[in-house]
Amino acid sequence: MAYWRRLIPENHDIQVAIDRSQCIGNGICVTLAPGAFELDASMKAVVLDPAAESEDALWAAAESCPTQAIYLSSGGEALYP
Numbered sequence: 001m002a003y004w005r006r007l008i009p010e011n012h013d014i015q016v017a018i019d020r021s022q023c024i025g026n027g028i029c030v031t032l033a034p035g036a037f038e039l040d041a042s043m044k045a046v047v048l049d050p051a052a053e054s055e056d057a058l059w060a061a062a063e064s065c066p067t068q069a070i071y072l073s074s075g076g077e078a079l080y081p
């Protein structure tokens, strides 16, 4: 992914959900898409603003999650996993 794309979030319609029971808190999603994810006080990921990150960044975060705890959807249709 080109660096400049990380700086200009796309006008996408991707919803993000996290199964916190699967999250092991390693923070990969926060590193890859810091506008969309953060770790809370219990070191589990929470969703911030998916629109603040590019579609590529959201996909990278979801695909990089070691426990597949990140779910992507659009218009009610599951995209990932």
Ligand code: SF4
Pocket: 018, 022, 023, 024, 025, 026, 027, 028, 029, 030, 044, 045, 061, 064, 065, 066, 067, 068, 069, 070
């Ligand atoms: S990448 Fe997955 S396991 Fe790691 S903090 Fe994010 S949701 Fe949790």
